[in-house]
Amino acid sequence: MEKRTKLAEIVKNQHDVILNDWVEFQLNATTLRRDLMKESELREQSREFLGLFTQAVQSGSDIGETIWKPVKDFLGQITRSRVLLGFTPSETATFIFSLKQPLFDVIRAAVKDPKDLVADLWTTTTLLDKLGLYVMELHQQNREEVIHRQQEELLELSTPVVQLFENILALPLIGTLDSARTQVVMENLLQRIVETGAMISIIDITGVPTVDTLVAQHLLKTVAAARLMGADCIISGIRPQIAQTIVHLGVDLSEVTTKATLADAFMIALQRTGATVTKSAATKTKG
Amino acid sequence: MATLRDEIYPIRSSDDIVKVRQITREWALMQTFSLVDQTKIVTAASELARNTLEHGHGGEVRIQALQEGSRRGLRLTFVDQGPGIPDLAKALQDGFTTGNGMGLGLSGSKRLVNDFDIHSETGKGTTVMIARWK
Amino acid sequence: MERIPILKMGRFLLVTVQVDMHDRLAMTLQDDLTGRIVKDRAHGVLIDISSLEIVDSFIGRMIGNIASMARVLDAETVVVGMRPAVAITLVELGLSLPGVRTALNVDRGVELLKGCIEERAQGNGHVAG
CATH class of the missing domain: 3.30.750.24 (STAS domain)
Structure with a gap:
């Protein structure tokens, strides 16, 4: 329980630092698609996500809990838009995985006891991995939907009476x-x-x-x-x-x-x- | 698999069969089924509701709107506490009838849906579960 | 009590089923129709089901019964206007309504009935299908 509160507390207190670092990371990442997405949009998405994330993490890091639903819904929303824009799965997932480094940095600065530090990093990395996988799954699902729709359209075309x-x-x-x-x-x-x-x-x-x-x-x-x-x-x-x-x-x-x-x-x-x-x-x- | 909606309706009279048809149609529309898919699940629902009423002496239907990945579906579970079906294998054959039907109720409904499951115990009742996916 | 109206068109009877038929209504229709065939000395019956969104085995059986009973009473029955989705479902259900004549719409149904009756009048009592 204590471990969770630590992460929750740090995220809450260091919100602005994390957001800045995170956006910076994303802007410098090789997977950034400036052609498909404006910087302001990315900043806005990151800000909104971090807000929801901070709120959810206060009650624990099990993303199966209903408290995480707003976070997942939001991820669903941005994944859908990215699939439609033509992002690859890794480009979409970078959104989550690039949050690791900024979080690690602030945790490392805040937690002094090595044991606690390891525990906190572990919680954080597991949590982000889960969210990242969730995004990957969503990405694939959305792709399948697109393919399915195209198949249906093809079927319509291939049957002239x-x-x-x-x-x-x-x-x-x-x-x-x-x-x-x-x-x-x-x-x-x-x-x-x-x-x-x-x-x-x-x-x-x-x-x-x-x-x-x-x-x-x-x-x-x-x-x-x-x-x-x-x-x-x-x-x-x-x-x-x-x-x-x-x-x-x-x-x-x-x-x-x-x-x-x-x-x-x-x-x-x-x-x-x-x-x-x-x-x-x-x-x-x-x- | 996520359940989007889950409700139970009674089957006590011939008017309830009509109601089950209307509700199933409504839910199939909600799940954006194609016209043919709608018609198939509504027809199966009508057959099974009538079975529940006539052979099971009334009962109820549980209707669930489901989502699994990008697939959307409807599941209907008909439950009665009637006399049960002594010989299930026989009851599932085309043309088998206990009297006033054409013997297409069970076997026909099975062909109209994707999933079909039936449990019956003599003296205790019958449960039939059907599901159709778009 | 609710009833399905039966219209007289010359020597034919026209039934337009416009409601979601419950079982009792279907049974009443069967009774009413056989009664009217005799009373009006009708030679043909048109059942327009273009408004029906489903036909299950009960309604299917009723249609089959009406056709058989009408034949005994010396009248031909034509079912008109079955929707594609209903037809596909009926076939899947295993119901092909053998012995029931069908037509795309009421006009075609009337033509078909006239044809049948002429055929019979000419003395060759063969009825196909």
Whole structure:
């Protein structure tokens, strides 16, 4: 208990000295990003953090305690902004780790007994390490969120649903279909069916290299969902290998209309929607 | 894992099933679930609330809004002190029904969520926990 | 008591479900509708569920029952306007409403019903799907 109070007391009394030294350290650190952050901003952040830190450390150095919540919230805030600005993890964590030296200095000056000194330094270093790790974790979390959001945006981009004709939609699928992508694709298609009132949708898988059980099941589910909404689906572009895989996997496609090519599927769709295609006279004479 | 919100609602009547649906929808919106995710968890909640009412002779649901890293989720725990389910494995099969349902309550709900857990003791009651993550 | 209104459109009946259906309401609808099919000598029933945010197995079963009962009473049933999220969820739940006809909206539903009834009038009693 006494050790904690010492640290708490020193931090409280030497607030201004620590702040000055700390900001100085940060300004001289190699990880400083003058391009991304103004000096005044850094000074302001440091001042606010040290204030919260001083307050929290009065009640102990277990950062799991609720008293540390304002400190952690504040760290969350600055980490988020630094991730968005493009800081690296070490650049972000320097904010905490650079506080070590100024704190050590003031502790060394204030504590005379070597035993106490070691104990106090130990408490301080453990505390700052914990906060530093916390920042690293936050940094990574924020990065993951950014990546996650970008993935979602990519998914949206990679699934165009096109209208071929009145009442006929086509969904040309290209590339590997994983479960998440298939799901987005399917939701998009169903949404477009509602918007356009299309009676028939052609799902073309010519550009899909492989179809596993999960993807096949997703396709079937989409066809079933479209049927519940009152629309039909045709699956086209099933290549020989994929036909073989589908049969080997034991996926039952008997309820679904399948066609070898998008063109065949389009003809069927035209027929079903009551449209006919005829060659114009000019083309006929040429042929 | 952090719990953002934690509440308990009774399931005593058919109107309570509607209320559980509405509350689940509200919470799913709060957790910024996509429309499909909302619909799935609300539908599962409706199935299980009805089970609690009809087979468990009423009970309650505990609903929790969760956050784990960047993932947000909803957890619903349905508890009753009813007769319990003698053969769980059988009850989880598609098409298994004790009478007036289509036998999709348990097995169907399981497919609509990410986590599913069930405990049942004959004569003591049943607890079903489901969670969906966005 | 709360009831879902049933509208008569020529030889068809139109039901627009606009509330969060609780179980009792669903049961009442089933009773009311079969009664009206006989009374109005209706040949078709349109159930518009475009406002429904969820369909669980209970409501799904009710829709299936209505279709079966209507068929016995010589009327066709078309469910119209199911939302994509609802359809996806129903499929995942394992409910595909076999034997129930579906259409994207009321207009399409009416066309579909007319088609069915013509087909039957021509004497080939086949009903697909």
